[in-house]
Amino acid sequence: MLVLFVTWIHCLTAQTVSSDEYKVKAVFLYNFTRFVDWPQASFEASYDPFIIGIIGKDPFGGSIQEAVAGERIGAHSIKVVHFDDAIEIEKCHILYVGTSDQDEVRNIVSKARGKGVLTVSDIPNFIRWGGMIRFYTENNRIRLEINNTMAKEAGIKISSKLLRVANVL
Amino acid sequence: MRLKDTPIQRKLMSVILLTCGVVLFLVCSVYIIMEFVYFRENLKDNMITLSAVIASNSSAALAFDSPDDAQDVLNALDAEKNILAACLYDNDGKIFAKYPAGIPDSIFPPAQRAKNYAFNNRDLVVFHPVIQKDEYLGSLFLKSDLNVMYEQLTLYAIIAISMIALSLLLAFLISKRLQKGISGPILALQKTARVISEDHDYAVRATKSGNDEIGALTDAFNKMLTQIERQNLEIKTFNQNLEQKVNERTIELKKQNEFVETIINSSVDLIVVFDKELRYMMINKRAIEFNNLHVEGMIGKKLIDLYPALVNSGMYEKLKATLQGEPGYDEKYLSPVSHKYFENYYIPLRDSENEIYGILVISHDINKILETNQELEKVNAELLKSNRDLEQFAYVASHDLQEPLRKIQTFTQLLGDNLENEAQVEKYKDKINQSSARMKQLIQDMLNFSRISNSEDAFVDTDLNLVLENLVTDFELVLHETNGKINAEKLPVINGIPMQLTQLFANIIGNSLKYTKRNPVIEITSKNLSVEELKEYPGLNPKQLYYKIQFRDNGIGFEPQYSEQIFAIFQRLHGKQDFSGTGIGLALCKKIVENHHGIIFAEGVPDEGSTFTIILPA
Numbered sequence: 001m002l003v004l005f006v007t008w009i010h011c012l013t014a015q016t017v018s019s020d021e022y023k024v025k026a027v028f029l030y031n032f033t034r035f036v037d038w039p040q041a042s043f044e045a046s047y048d049p050f051i052i053g054i055i056g057k058d059p060f061g062g063s064i065q066e067a068v069a070g071e072r073i074g075a076h077s078i079k080v081v082h083f084d085d086a087i088e089i090e091k092c093h094i095l096y097v098g099t100s101d102q103d104e105v106r107n108i109v110s111k112a113r114g115k116g117v118l119t120v121s122d123i124p125n126f127i128r129w130g131g132m133i134r135f136y137t138e139n140n141r142i143r144l145e146i147n148n149t150m151a152k153e154a155g156i157k158i159s160s161k162l163l164r165v166a167n168v169l
Numbered sequence: 170m171r172l173k174d175t176p177i178q179r180k181l182m183s184v185i186l187l188t189c190g191v192v193l194f195l196v197c198s199v200y201i202i203m204e205f206v207y208f209r210e211n212l213k214d215n216m217i218t219l220s221a222v223i224a225s226n227s228s229a230a231l232a233f234d235s236p237d238d239a240q241d242v243l244n245a246l247d248a249e250k251n252i253l254a255a256c257l258y259d260n261d262g263k264i265f266a267k268y269p270a271g272i273p274d275s276i277f278p279p280a281q282r283a284k285n286y287a288f289n290n291r292d293l294v295v296f297h298p299v300i301q302k303d304e305y306l307g308s309l310f311l312k313s314d315l316n317v318m319y320e321q322l323t324l325y326a327i328i329a330i331s332m333i334a335l336s337l338l339l340a341f342l343i344s345k346r347l348q349k350g351i352s353g354p355i356l357a358l359q360k361t362a363r364v365i366s367e368d369h370d371y372a373v374r375a376t377k378s379g380n381d382e383i384g385a386l387t388d389a390f391n392k393m394l395t396q397i398e399r400q401n402l403e404i405k406t407f408n409q410n411l412e413q414k415v416n417e418r419t420i421e422l423k424k425q426n427e428f429v430e431t432i433i434n435s436s437v438d439l440i441v442v443f444d445k446e447l448r449y450m451m452i453n454k455r456a457i458e459f460n461n462l463h464v465e466g467m468i469g470k471k472l473i474d475l476y477p478a479l480v481n482s483g484m485y486e487k488l489k490a491t492l493q494g495e496p497g498y499d500e501k502y503l504s505p506v507s508h509k510y511f512e513n514y515y516i517p518l519r520d521s522e523n524e525i526y527g528i529l530v531i532s533h534d535i536n537k538i539l540e541t542n543q544e545l546e547k548v549n550a551e552l553l554k555s556n557r558d559l560e561q562f563a564y565v566a567s568h569d570l571q572e573p574l575r576k577i578q579t580f581t582q583l584l585g586d587n588l589e590n591e592a593q594v595e596k597y598k599d600k601i602n603q604s605s606a607r608m609k610q611l612i613q614d615m616l617n618f619s620r621i622s623n624s625e626d627a628f629v630d631t632d633l634n635l636v637l638e639n640l641v642t643d644f645e646l647v648l649h650e651t652n653g654k655i656n657a658e659k660l661p662v663i664n665g666i667p668m669q670l671t672q673l674f675a676n677i678i679g680n681s682l683k684y685t686k687r688n689p690v691i692e693i694t695s696k697n698l699s700v701e702e703l704k705e706y707p708g709l710n711p712k713q714l715y716y717k718i719q720f721r722d723n724g725i726g727f728e729p730q731y732s733e734q735i736f737a738i739f740q741r742l743h744g745k746q747d748f749s750g751t752g753i754g755l756a757l758c759k760k761i762v763e764n765h766h767g768i769i770f771a772e773g774v775p776d777e778g779s780t781f782t783i784i785l786p787a
Contacts, residue, residue: 024234028232028233028234031232031233031301031304033302034228034232034301034302034304035228035229035232035301073302141234141235142234143235144233159229161225161226161228161229161301162229162232162233164229164238165229165230165233165235165238166233
């Protein structure tokens with residue numbers, strides 16, 4: 001515990017921005033599960049896990065694991081899966097896109113499109129390239145940009161409350 | 170005014186208004202209390218609903234760290250006028266957003282995760298958790314002002330009071346009209362009763378208004394009046410008879426009283442009645458006049474208070490004894506108040522139960538009787554004395570007068586037998602002459618003596634110096650023969666009979682010159698009798714001024730036991746051979762002094778001399 005605490009202090013002082021930023025983003029990722037309804041078809045069985053996927057670079061460290069540890073979404077347990085390619089990404093319910101390569105992103109987005117996958121990323125052009133939710137920083141706070149049209153197309157219902165706190169395009 | 174004494178009209182109205190008032194008050198109170206409870210519940214429900222909405226709306230702001238958005242949500246509370254303050258706590262209990270914007274954090278309590286509410290004095294606070302799909306994100310705090318509720322309640326109270334007032338006014342107006350149905354007949358009945366009691370006209374009847382209880386009361390009242398009227402007539406008749414009897418008795422009693430009073434006031438005796446406390450109850454006219462009393466101030470006062478001097482008197486003791494039932498009697502009572510003598514009767518007065526309630530004191534004035542008695546005693550004593558004197562006089566006179574008579578008889582006999590002896594005849598003739606001369610002298614003295622007793626000569630101022638001067642002239646020859654001397658002080662002038670006083674002095678001086686064997690010297694002294702000396706002689710009047718005149722001689726004197734005897738008539742201490750005399754001189758002196766209301770006495774020492782003292786009033 002002490003070691004953890006010291007580590008946390010260390011993070012705050014030295015490498016604050018990136019470390020804290022991704023902790024928050026990890027929590028945000030988890031929080032999306034509370035404000036978003038996925039289509040019934042996205043689960044084959046009621047005991048299927050809820051999958052949070054990460055493709056490309058994983059900036060979270062263990063933050064996501066920490067954030068979802070022990071949590072459930074209805075009957076579903078939460079599972080964090082790292083994808084090396086875009087082949088199976090349609091299994092995900094939330095997909096964090098960690099790459100910034102335009103072609104790669106477009107490929108991922110197109111693959112996920114209409115499949116009930118909520119795509120999330122940090123990259124500035126993510127929405128323009130067909131992503132659903134983008135994190136950006138404003139006044140030292142992490143803000144959201146949402147393309148609700150894409151979400152609707154995928155059968156994902158984003159709560160109006162979430163839309164209200166986000167910048168909806 | 171107490172309720173019991175208020176008129177029935179007001180009582181009825183009071184009852185109605187009070188009932189209305191209490192009922193209305195209770196209804197309004199219940200209504201207001203219910204309103205209060207309902208209002209609280211409602212407010213609480215509203216607040217909880219509101220907090221649920223706000224909490225729901227702020228969930229995303231908390232979840233995605235958007236205080237601006239949270240602030241927007243809270244700012245929506247502007248529409249709710251009664252919200253005083255609100256805040257959102259994040260998952261860690263830190264304040265995330267607050268309303269109104271400028272309010273200090275310190276007014277917010279620590280976060281509570283559970284749904285909760287609490288009424289404080291002036292406000293209602295609500296905690297509501299912010300949960301999104303089972304995820305606890307934070308907590309909402311709302312503080313609502315209760316003033317609105319209180320204002321509402323005040324408004325209700327004002328409306329209720331106005332309603333009560335209005336209702337009471339209506340009740341007043343309605344009951345004022347309606348109570349007449351009840352109070353009217355009662356008042357009419359009361360008015361009738363009052364008229365009857367004031368005018369005593371029992372022929373009046375009350376008018377019946379209906380067949381209710383008051384109607385029955387009216388009937389009973391009228392029935393009673395009929396009875397009263399009848400009884401009144403009987404009583405009146407009875408009273409008239411009684412009054413007549415009382416009047417007759419009063420007149421009779423008055424007459425009796427006056428009779429008794431007249432008798433009591435006509436009494437020559439002093440009559441006083443005391444009550445048990447020895448207070449004056451009645452004093453009769455005689456007692457008032459006798460003691461010159463002011464009777465108005467005495468009745469009801471205590472004897473002892475009016476005459477404290479009586480405390481130790483026999484009268485007070487007798488009065489007390491009489492109160493114990495023992496009648497008292499004073500044969501001769503000297504009143505310390507009036508200094509008069511009374512014969513007192515103390516009679517206990519008893520009531521019909523034989524209890525003593527007072528004392529009747531009857532005082533009989535015995536002063537005149539006592540005076541008369543004294544007078545009688547004096548006269549009696551004088552009579553006894555003069556009787557004794559007469560007896561003595563008669564005895565002595567017969568004895569002394571017989572002696573010269575017997576001598577004359579004897580010598581006459583001897584003269585008859587010896588007529589031839591001339592010498593003898595001369596001798597017997599001389600003897601007879603001597604005896605008859607002596608007899609003449611005796612008779613002369615006796616006449617003088619008896620004359621003094623019956624003397625009616627006037628008392629005049631008599632200068633004793635002149636009396637003595639004349640006498641000295643008379644005695645000049647004797648004094649010369651015996652070589653005697655009279656030395657006199659200046660003598661007083663006294664009120665007396667000059668001839669008798671001359672006789673008195675002559676007899677005393679003559680006596681002194683006669684009974685002596687040497688050259689006689691007579692000293693005459695005079696002085697006022699002092700008060701102390703006056704007390705030594707009980708026969709003298711203590712208020713009178715007296716002179717004490719003493720005659721002291723150097724004669725033969727006498728044995729002290731004869732000091733009384735020498736003043737008796739025909740009493741002689743010595744034989745006729747030694748000293749000549751009839752034995753009347755000093756008796757005469759005594760009589761003269763007594764005639765002048767004085768005293769005379771003599772002291773003697775044999776062979777030394779005698780002193781004659783006369784005390785005479787000035």
